[in-house]
Amino acid sequence: MTKSRIIVSVLAALLIGGAVAAFAIAWRPAIAAIEAPAPQSFELALVKRGRDLAAIGNCNDCHTVRGGKDFAGGLPVPTPFGTIYSSNITPDAETGIGRWTEAAFRRAMRSGVNRDGQHLYPTFPYDHFTNVTDEDDRALYAYLMTRQPVHAAARANQLSFPLDRRFVIAGWKLLFLRRGTYHPDSTKSAEWNRGAYLVEGLAHCGACHTPRNALGAERASAQFAGGDVDNWHAYAINAQSPSPVPWDADALFAYLRDGWHPDHGVARGPMAQVVSNLSSVPESDIRAIATYMAGVFGAPTPDRKRRGEEVLAQVKSPPVQASKTSAAGAAIYAAACAVCHETDRALPYGGVNLALSTAVSSPDARNVANLVLSGVGAVEGERSPIMPGFASSMHDDQIAALLNYLRSRFSNQPAWTGVEKAIEDARRTQTVFLQTSPGPRNAPADATQRDKP
Amino acid sequence: MMTLKVNGHDHQIDADPDTPLLYVLRNDLELNAAKFGCGLGQCGSCTVIVDGKAVLSCVTPLLLLEGKQVTTLEGLGSIEAPAPIQRAFMEEQAAQCGYCIAGMMMRAQALLQKNPKPTDEQIRAELEPHLCRCGTHMRILRAVHRAIRLMDTADAASAGNRSAQ
Numbered sequence: 177m178t179k180s181r182i183i184v185s186v187l188a189a190l191l192i193g194g195a196v197a198a199f200a201i202a203w204r205p206a207i208a209a210i211e212a213p214a215p216q217s218f219e220l221a222l223v224k225r226g227r228d229l230a231a232i233g234n235c236n237d238c239h240t241v242r243g244g245k246d247f248a249g250g251l252p253v254p255t256p257f258g259t260i261y262s263s264n265i266t267p268d269a270e271t272g273i274g275r276w277t278e279a280a281f282r283r284a285m286r287s288g289v290n291r292d293g294q295h296l297y298p299t300f301p302y303d304h305f306t307n308v309t310d311e312d313d314r315a316l317y318a319y320l321m322t323r324q325p326v327h328a329a330a331r332a333n334q335l336s337f338p339l340d341r342r343f344v345i346a347g348w349k350l351l352f353l354r355r356g357t358y359h360p361d362s363t364k365s366a367e368w369n370r371g372a373y374l375v376e377g378l379a380h381c382g383a384c385h386t387p388r389n390a391l392g393a394e395r396a397s398a399q400f401a402g403g404d405v406d407n408w409h410a411y412a413i414n415a416q417s418p419s420p421v422p423w424d425a426d427a428l429f430a431y432l433r434d435g436w437h438p439d440h441g442v443a444r445g446p447m448a449q450v451v452s453n454l455s456s457v458p459e460s461d462i463r464a465i466a467t468y469m470a471g472v473f474g475a476p477t478p479d480r481k482r483r484g485e486e487v488l489a490q491v492k493s494p495p496v497q498a499s500k501t502s503a504a505g506a507a508i509y510a511a512a513c514a515v516c517h518e519t520d521r522a523l524p525y526g527g528v529n530l531a532l533s534t535a536v537s538s539p540d541a542r543n544v545a546n547l548v549l550s551g552v553g554a555v556e557g558e559r560s561p562i563m564p565g566f567a568s569s570m571h572d573d574q575i576a577a578l579l580n581y582l583r584s585r586f587s588n589q590p591a592w593t594g595v596e597k598a599i600e601d602a603r604r605t606q607t608v609f610l611q612t613s614p615g616p617r618n619a620p621a622d623a624t625q626r627d628k629p
Numbered sequence: 630m631m632t633l634k635v636n637g638h639d640h641q642i643d644a645d646p647d648t649p650l651l652y653v654l655r656n657d658l659e660l661n662a663a664k665f666g667c668g669l670g671q672c673g674s675c676t677v678i679v680d681g682k683a684v685l686s687c688v689t690p691l692l693l694l695e696g697k698q699v700t701t702l703e704g705l706g707s708i709e710a711p712a713p714i715q716r717a718f719m720e721e722q723a724a725q726c727g728y729c730i731a732g733m734m735m736r737a738q739a740l741l742q743k744n745p746k747p748t749d750e751q752i753r754a755e756l757e758p759h760l761c762r763c764g765t766h767m768r769i770l771r772a773v774h775r776a777i778r779l780m781d782t783a784d785a786a787s788a789g790n791r792s793a794q
Contacts, residue, residue, distance in 0.1 A: 511647035511690035554671060564670025568682035569689045 202346035204293040207283065212267050212274035212325075218318040226319025229312055231453040232461060233378045237446075238262045238299075248272075248326035253299050257392065258335035260299045268325035281317045282310065287355060288345070295345035297333070298352075298392065304380035307358045312378065352393035367460075371468025374461060381469075384410035384446065400472055402539075407605045408445040409540040415474045418538040420531060420587070421484040422476035428466035433459070434524075435560075439488065441528035441535075442561045444552050445543060452558070483588070491529040505581025508574055512566065524561040530586040537587040541579055541595045545602040548575055567606055575599050633694060635660065636704030646692035650684075651675045653691060654701060662702035662731040666760070673759030676732035677701050683739040702731045705738060714738045717776035718769075725763035733759050737773045741780060749774070 230236070239247045239262050249264035267274040273281065273291070280291040288302035289295055296302065308316075338344050358377060360369040375381050384405040386394040395401075402412035411418060421427075421439040435451035436442040443451040454462055476484065517527035530536050535543040551565030570578070576595050583592055592598075633642045635658060642653055654660045654677070663686055666674035670688035677686045678700040706712030711719065714734050724730045733756060740747055740755045747755070752773050761769065 507646060507692055508690075511692040512688070515647070551670070562669065562671055564685055564688045566693075569679060569684045569693050574693060 198343070198346075201350065202295070202343040204289045204295070206293040207277055207280040207291050209275035209291065210277050212269050213321060215322040218322055222315050222318040223322050225312075226315035226317070228457045228461070229316050229378060230319050231457050232374060233305075233316070233380070234450050234453050235265070236453070237449045239265050245324070245326040245328070247320065247323055248328040250328060250331055252331075255299065255392065257339050258333065260297050260333045260335070261331040262299075263330055264326065264328045265320055266323050266326040266328075267321045268327050271327055271329045272325060273320065274325060278314060278317045281320075282313045285313050285316075287353070288349065295342045295349070297342075297345060298348065301380040301383045303353055303394070304377050304383065306353065306355045307373065307377040309357060348391065348393070351391070365467070367464045367467050368471065370461070371464035371466070374465055375468050375472075379465065381413070385413050405446050407542065407601055408546060409538060409542050410446070411534055411538055413469065414472050417473055417534075418589075419534045420487045420537050422480050423470065423473050425463075425466045425470035428469050429463055432466060433462050436524040438523050439532055441533055442524050442552070444561070445546065448555070452555070487531050491531055503577070503581060504574065505577035505579075506585070508570070508578045509581055509585075512570075513578075516563070527563065530582055533586065536582050537589055539589070539592075541583075541592040541598040542602065544579055544582065545575065545595075545598040546605075548578065549599070549602045550606050565606075567603065572596065572599050572603075631691065631695065633691070633699065634697065635699045636701060637698075642691065644691055647690045649687050650677070650689045650691060650694060650699070651686035654686060654699075660701045660703050663735075664728055664731060666728070666732075671758075671760075672729070673732040673736065673756075674729050676735040676759070678735055678739050681739065681742060683736040700735075702734060705734075712738075713779035714741070714773075714776045717779055718772045721768050721772035721775055723765055723768040723772040725765045729759060729761045729763075730769075733761070733769055737776065741773075741776060745780060746777065 236246060238251055238253065239249050241248070241250045244250065245266070247264070247266045249262045251262040253260050253262065264272040266272040269275050276284075276291045283289050284291075284296065284300075285302060285305040285308055287306065288298060288300060333340065358369075358373040361372070364372075382394050382399060382403075384403050385400050387398050387401055387403045389395050394403075400412060400414040401416055403410045413423075417423060419440060423440070427437050427439060431437040431440060431443065432451060432454050435448070435455065513527070513530075517530055519526055521527075533544075535547065547563065548570070549565055549567040552561055552563040554560055554562050566575070576599060579595050579599070580591060583589065631642055631644075631646075633640045633653065635654070640658060642657060644653055644657065651663055651665060654663055655665070663677050664674040665687060666672035668687050670685040673685070675685055675687040676683050678684065679689070679694065680697050702715075706715050714737055718724065718730060718734055723733075736756060736759060737752070740752065744751065749770065752770060756769070756773075
């Protein structure tokens with residue numbers, strides 16, 4: 177053999193070996209289809225448990241289009257990599273999961289592979305769901321398989337090459353998917369462990385509240401340090417929390433259960449759907465989540481504690497007439513905001529004193545910009561907090577002046593940078609939202625910031 | 630004292646800067662088409678047009694209107710010469726008690742100025758913040774569709790332009 181032939185042979189062997197290895201990593205078998213099981217074949221108690229788990233998992237939020245049929249999918253999730261559409265998880269035989277076995281469902285939850293053996297994009301947060309127990313997967317399966325089947329074909333994702341090739345996801349999983357069920361920490365209480373299991377798993381809190389790296393994976397080193405979702409900032413929910421008054425387990429419980437807390441305000445933006453779902457699940461699970469998350473926030477430093485007490489005292493003292501300074505922002509606040517935000521009307525129907533607002537103390541102006549422009553829409557069928565939006569009555573300079581004023585008067589943080597950009601983005605998402613579909617006006621549909629691959 | 634531009638006229642207004650536009654329109658200028666409903670920006674009956682956009686006048690303080698053009702229903706047309714949107718609402722008999730109708734017309738007008746050919750879905754989405762307790766919703770929708778047709782005709786175009794401040 178000549179030298180060149182040897183080189184060619186070695187290269188060929190490497191290529192074939194590489195192809196075989198890649199195939200082994202990426203290839204997953206299909207799981208045989210079944211006739212959709214009759215809804216009556218599932219135990220009622222199991223279905224009920226599945227309902228609660230699906231609420232904790234917030235499944236309906238991504239798998240239902242606003243105004244559409246429950247769990248029929250089709251919600252566009254814009255990511256830095258392109259737009260991915262949620263799938264139909266109703267038991268429709270052709271377009272849903274009607275022909276999936278429980279094993280196929282469990283495989284999707286654990287490792288992000290559909291019944292056909294295709295890899296699923298990690299917009300579906302299987303990096304969290306991998307820790308869900310067999311029993312809980314069984315209950316979720318029972319719940320979903322007893323829903324109304326809806327015929328709704330998947331919409332084609334808008335991704336460019338090579339990300340439109342699903343085998344690429346196998347590489348992402350090699351890098352970022354850490355499979356494994358939850359291992360209880362025996363030094364902690366059963367309640368804490370229950371909370372950890374839910375928060376890290378099914379509730380997938382980190383999917384929004386943890387920042388992501390360039391490849392769209394959650395940064396393990398910055399867990400709960402604040403992330404992005406739907407052009408909203410998901411606040412840091414660890415020691416870096418920007419909340420003026422530090423959170424504790426009782427406040428977290430009330431907030432997650434009722435959707436508001438007098439020292440923190442109301443949950444709006446993408447968190448509104450989360451608290452709406454959590455309002456209906458067993459209280460013990462919310463208690464567990466609150467207990468675990470209180471540990472993640474950690475005990476406040478003496479400094480933070482003192483600052484929290486100062487803010488509370490300041491809010492409880494008789495309201496001071498808003499200063500009638502010449503500054504444009506102060507005047508707008510006094511004329512347009514103070515009438516609700518500085519009255520005796522209690523939360524959740526009165527406006528929160530903005531000294532307590534996490535949005536105003538947060539490192540990012542986006543959430544305040546979204547709220548001032550779009551307001552807080554009434555939720556159909558619920559008693560809910562409301563706020564009118566000012567998109568049509570304030571121009572960008574007025575909103576910028578207002579935001580800068582709120583920041584300087586109601587937080588002890590440095591001035592925001594990028595206020596103009598935040599307002600521009602908030603306007604754009606609001607416009608897109610108004611043009612595409614009716615629905616809750618507090619949740620822009622153009623989810624430009626949902627940093628998931 | 631501030632200057633408020635309403636329906637093409639300048640008015641000198643002596644009121645606190647936090648006074649809602651609605652109060653000024655009704656109490657000072659006696660333009661009573663816009664109604665006080667909830668006072669919280671949640672029902673739509675106080676809607677007027679400011680610089681081409683539908684605005685809830687009950688939650689819009691005077692301060693925000695410096696240099697802006699306010700249009701009320703009175704500015705669109707009169708009983709003798711109704712604007713297309715007004716004619717359409719009359720012809721469809723869209724009002725029952727009528728309390729919400731001025732607001733409905735103003736938001737529909739703002740929509741049609743921006744988008745002369747909205748779909749039924751877009752009209753519904755746009756009018757969604759407005760409450761009507763009589764239940765004339767279907768007539769209101771028909772009236773907006775009729776207004777689209779009226780505005781499409783040549784004679785209506787001039788009336789539409791006059792009102793498009």
